[in-house]
Amino acid sequence: MGVAKRFIVYGVVGVFVTAMKLLSLYLLRDIAHVEEYVSVVISYVVAVLIHYAANKHITFSVRDPRVMNVMTLKYLASLLLAFSIYMANLFVLNTVVGAPFYMAVVVALGISYIVNFLLYEKLVFLTGTR
Numbered sequence: 001m002g003v004a005k006r007f008i009v010y011g012v013v014g015v016f017v018t019a020m021k022l023l024s025l026y027l028l029r030d031i032a033h034v035e036e037y038v039s040v041v042i043s044y045v046v047a048v049l050i051h052y053a054a055n056k057h058i059t060f061s062v063r064d065p066r067v068m069n070v071m072t073l074k075y076l077a078s079l080l081l082a083f084s085i086y087m088a089n090l091f092v093l094n095t096v097v098g099a100p101f102y103m104a105v106v107v108a109l110g111i112s113y114i115v116n117f118l119l120y121e122k123l124v125f126l127t128g129t130r
Helices: 001-031 035-061 070-096 101-124
Strands: none
Touching: 001 035, 001 101, 035 070, 035 101, 070 101
16 A cells, blocks of 8 residues: 555544544543543554554554564554643644644644654555565
C-alpha cells in the first residue's frame, strides 16, 4: 500500500478512534464529573491501545503477532512525544489563547494527526517491505 493510501486509512482509523476518545472524554468529564485533565489522560490511554492495534495490523499491515517488541517500544516512545505535544497544544489553546475546551481538543487532535502519522510512518511501523 502506498503512502497516500496509508495516510487515508490512517485517517479512517483515526476518525473511529477519535470518536471513541471523545465519547469516553464526554462520559468521564461531563457525566461522571472526573477532573478535565484526568479525563483527557484516561480517554487518551484507551484510544491509544485501540489505535496501536488498528494501525499495526490495518494501516501499516505489520504481520508480527508479538505484542512486545522493538516496534512496540518505538511506539511507546513516539506516544510519549506525541502526547506531550497534544497536551501542550491543548493547554496553550484552552488556557493561554482562551479557546473553548472542546474546540481546543479538536485543534490539538488535528495537529496530532499529522505529527503521529509522520512518527509512525518514519519511525515506528517500519517493516522493510515498503
